[in-house]
Amino acid sequence: MTQYAIDVHDLRKSFGSRRVVDGLTLQVAAGEICGFLGANGSGKTTTIRMLCGLLLPDGGEGTCLGLDIARDAPAIRRQIGYMTQQFSYYEDLTVNENLDLVAGVYEMPMPHAAVRDIIAQLGLGEYADHLAGHLSGGWKQRLALAACVLHRPQLLLLDEPTAGVDAKARREFWDLIHDMAGEGLTVLVSTHYMDEAERCKRIVYLANGRIVVQGDALALARTSGLITYEATGAGIDEAARRIRSVPGVEAAAVFGRALHVAGTDRAMLEAAIRSFAGLAWHEVEPRLEDVFIHQLSASAAR
Amino acid sequence: MIGLSLKRLRSLLRKEWIQVRRDPMTLRLIIALPIMQLFLFGFAVNTNPKHLPTGLLSAEHSKYERTLVAALQNTGYYDIKLMPSEAAAEKALAAGDVLFVINIPPNFDRSVDRGEAPAVLVDADATDPSAIGNATAALAAVSEALNRDLPPVRQPHYTNPPYQFQVHARYNPEQLTVLNIVPGLICIVLSMSTMFLTTLSITRERERGTMENLMAMPVRPIEIMLAKIVPYIVIGYIQVVLILAVSAVVFQLPIRGSVPVLLFALGLFIASNLALGLTFSTVATNQLQAQQLAQFTLLPSFMLSGFFFPFRGMPVWAQWIGEIFPTTHAMRVVRGMLLKGNGVPEIMPELWPMALFTVAVIGLAIWFYRETLD
Numbered sequence: 001m002t003q004y005a006i007d008v009h010d011l012r013k014s015f016g017s018r019r020v021v022d023g024l025t026l027q028v029a030a031g032e033i034c035g036f037l038g039a040n041g042s043g044k045t046t047t048i049r050m051l052c053g054l055l056l057p058d059g060g061e062g063t064c065l066g067l068d069i070a071r072d073a074p075a076i077r078r079q080i081g082y083m084t085q086q087f088s089y090y091e092d093l094t095v096n097e098n099l100d101l102v103a104g105v106y107e108m109p110m111p112h113a114a115v116r117d118i119i120a121q122l123g124l125g126e127y128a129d130h131l132a133g134h135l136s137g138g139w140k141q142r143l144a145l146a147a148c149v150l151h152r153p154q155l156l157l158l159d160e161p162t163a164g165v166d167a168k169a170r171r172e173f174w175d176l177i178h179d180m181a182g183e184g185l186t187v188l189v190s191t192h193y194m195d196e197a198e199r200c201k202r203i204v205y206l207a208n209g210r211i212v213v214q215g216d217a218l219a220l221a222r223t224s225g226l227i228t229y230e231a232t233g234a235g236i237d238e239a240a241r242r243i244r245s246v247p248g249v250e251a252a253a254v255f256g257r258a259l260h261v262a263g264t265d266r267a268m269l270e271a272a273i274r275s276f277a278g279l280a281w282h283e284v285e286p287r288l289e290d291v292f293i294h295q296l297s298a299s300a301a302r
Numbered sequence: 303m304i305g306l307s308l309k310r311l312r313s314l315l316r317k318e319w320i321q322v323r324r325d326p327m328t329l330r331l332i333i334a335l336p337i338m339q340l341f342l343f344g345f346a347v348n349t350n351p352k353h354l355p356t357g358l359l360s361a362e363h364s365k366y367e368r369t370l371v372a373a374l375q376n377t378g379y380y381d382i383k384l385m386p387s388e389a390a391a392e393k394a395l396a397a398g399d400v401l402f403v404i405n406i407p408p409n410f411d412r413s414v415d416r417g418e419a420p421a422v423l424v425d426a427d428a429t430d431p432s433a434i435g436n437a438t439a440a441l442a443a444v445s446e447a448l449n450r451d452l453p454p455v456r457q458p459h460y461t462n463p464p465y466q467f468q469v470h471a472r473y474n475p476e477q478l479t480v481l482n483i484v485p486g487l488i489c490i491v492l493s494m495s496t497m498f499l500t501t502l503s504i505t506r507e508r509e510r511g512t513m514e515n516l517m518a519m520p521v522r523p524i525e526i527m528l529a530k531i532v533p534y535i536v537i538g539y540i541q542v543v544l545i546l547a548v549s550a551v552v553f554q555l556p557i558r559g560s561v562p563v564l565l566f567a568l569g570l571f572i573a574s575n576l577a578l579g580l581t582f583s584t585v586a587t588n589q590l591q592a593q594q595l596a597q598f599t600l601l602p603s604f605m606l607s608g609f610f611f612p613f614r615g616m617p618v619w620a621q622w623i624g625e626i627f628p629t630t631h632a633m634r635v636v637r638g639m640l641l642k643g644n645g646v647p648e649i650m651p652e653l654w655p656m657a658l659f660t661v662a663v664i665g666l667a668i669w670f671y672r673e674t675l676d
Binding site for chain 2: 049052053054055056073074077078082084086087088089090091092093097100101102103104105106107
């Protein structure tokens with residue numbers, strides 16, 4: 001039937017007078033890992049909630065797993081796994097009890113076997129009888145992941161699953177996601193971390209409820225046509241503020257201790273940085289962030 | 303109900319039950335508070351107060367005066383102390399230090415002996431009429447107190463009083479207030495302690511963020527509602543048994559009706575309160591709001607239930623409002639079954655309004671329950 005796990009057109013959602021999602025069109029192919037990027041308040045969570053039927057869109061239409069997101073929400077819920085941004089399982093229940101609840105609610109034919117398998121698969125055995133509230137952040141995320149894949153969904157919607165989790169736990173978490181995607185699961189995952197975005201096959205960047213840029217993670221940076229220069233040293237914050245208005249500089253931003261400026265016209269860009277000769281410049285490969293910021297600046301200018 | 307799955311319901315019930323057990327503090331309060339309230343109010347609330355402080359003003363001490371004072375003391379309603387002056391008595395009455403001032407006129411003995419029927423003035427503090435009602439009524443009995451002491455020549459006039467009151471108090475011949483208060487108190491205490499169990503249940507899930515997850519799973523509203531109510535019916539029954547035991551042992555309350563029928567009726571009452579709490583929990587956006595809604599309902603449901611004031615004494619519109627509340631019906635059931643030994647036919651008119659209330663309120667909760675976060 002449909003080859004898209006997610007296929008939505010022109011989704012809109014407002015809260016009061018605030019447009020949170022403003023004409024979002026998105027296709028995610030089955031078996032794909034799609035990274036959902038954007039600043040806080042850019043509409044990621046609202047979009048995910050509309051996809052799983054927790055919010056009704058004000059406008060637009062679409063399907064999840066071939067089911068209409070407005071009319072078939074109950075059916076969609078049976079076939080997807082949704083991991084909320086905040087831990088939303090019961091802290092006064094143990095890992096086992098939480099998973100038993102989920103298995104029962106999804107009316108799984110062999111609930112105990114399913115719980116046992118998922119605990120083994122995600123390495124939760126050691127903590128099976130611990131209260132969820134006593135687990136560390138990383139293990140809580142793992143419990144949440146276990147709970148939302150327990151019923152073998154076809155589509156996983158993960159809302160910032162690694163927020164507040166240490167680097168090692170994040171890496172392991174992503175290994176699990178890749179394993180599951182390898183088995184044919186479609187994953188839509190929102191994140192703040194660019195290194196995580198680079199582990200997605202496809203990325204979608206949101207700002208103000210619209211998709212600013214989307215595409216293959218590797219190709220995006222390479223085919224952007226951006227020339228990027230980096231400068232380090234004192235005074236980069238001040239320089240960043242001033243260099244933005246210089247012709248030829250289409251994007252400028254400070255990442256950590258480095259100032260990145262980017263443009264599509266090499267001659268004009270190089271002329272621009274020569275007027276900031278106090279800084280040591282060298283050309284670098286454009287990163288995803290450069291591409292996003294360039295696109296944001298470009299769409300703001302239009 | 304369409305789509306109700308016993309499997310899902312069982313899983314949700316197990317989860318709720320574990321959560322109840324894991325909260326030992328709440329569990330202890332659930333058990334301890336109703337018992338404490340029963341003790342507190344059972345002993346404190348008394349509409350037939352005795353040993354009321356009474357001031358005595360007497361121009362001169364005399365034989366008849368002593369007899370009269372002794373007779374008043376013997377009714378048990380009056381604790382008499384002598385007042386130094388009329389002004390002091392006036393002040394004590396105003397301050398509430400005494401509830402009565404008994405003023406025995408000068409030359410009391412001589413007037414009595416002469417058959418002048420002197421007036422003994424009784425000033426009563428009528429601020430709370432029910433507090434002095436019985437004491438005032440007891441004065442009638444005291445009028446014969448002097449008969450024995452009168453000189454023989456006066457005796458015939460007093461031997462045949464024109465009429466006398468005869469009060470026949472049914473169900474509670476000794477006029478023990480406790481027999482009236484405690485059955486009502488059972489309902490009040492149960493109503494308070496059960497409604498709050500569910501009032502916070504759904505708002506708590508919302509505030510902890512677990513609601514979003516529950517909603518994203520394939521559960522039906524009716525399943526969530528039932529899972530929230532059923533474990534607390536068990537808790538409610540524990541309270542009922544404890545309260546009845548304390549009432550019977552400590553307050554010597556008779557249980558004249560059938561205990562299983564009483565338990566069934568109280569189960570219905572508990573369910574109606576839990577359902578109402580759940581509705582508040584569904585309507586409110588946070589726990590504070592839910593609590594305010596519950597408190598807002600508790601007071602009128604108590605005031606109009608016939609607990610504080612005789613039900614038939616209220617205006618008709620207030621009676622209609624009172625009829626809506628399950629507390630009103632439960633109170634009639636409990637009073638009737640404990641004191642009068644009522645059975646199923648007598649309490650039937652009280653059972654169906656409670657059942658109707660429960661169903662209507664759960665319906666309302668489902669109506670207000672949103673399956674989306676909008």
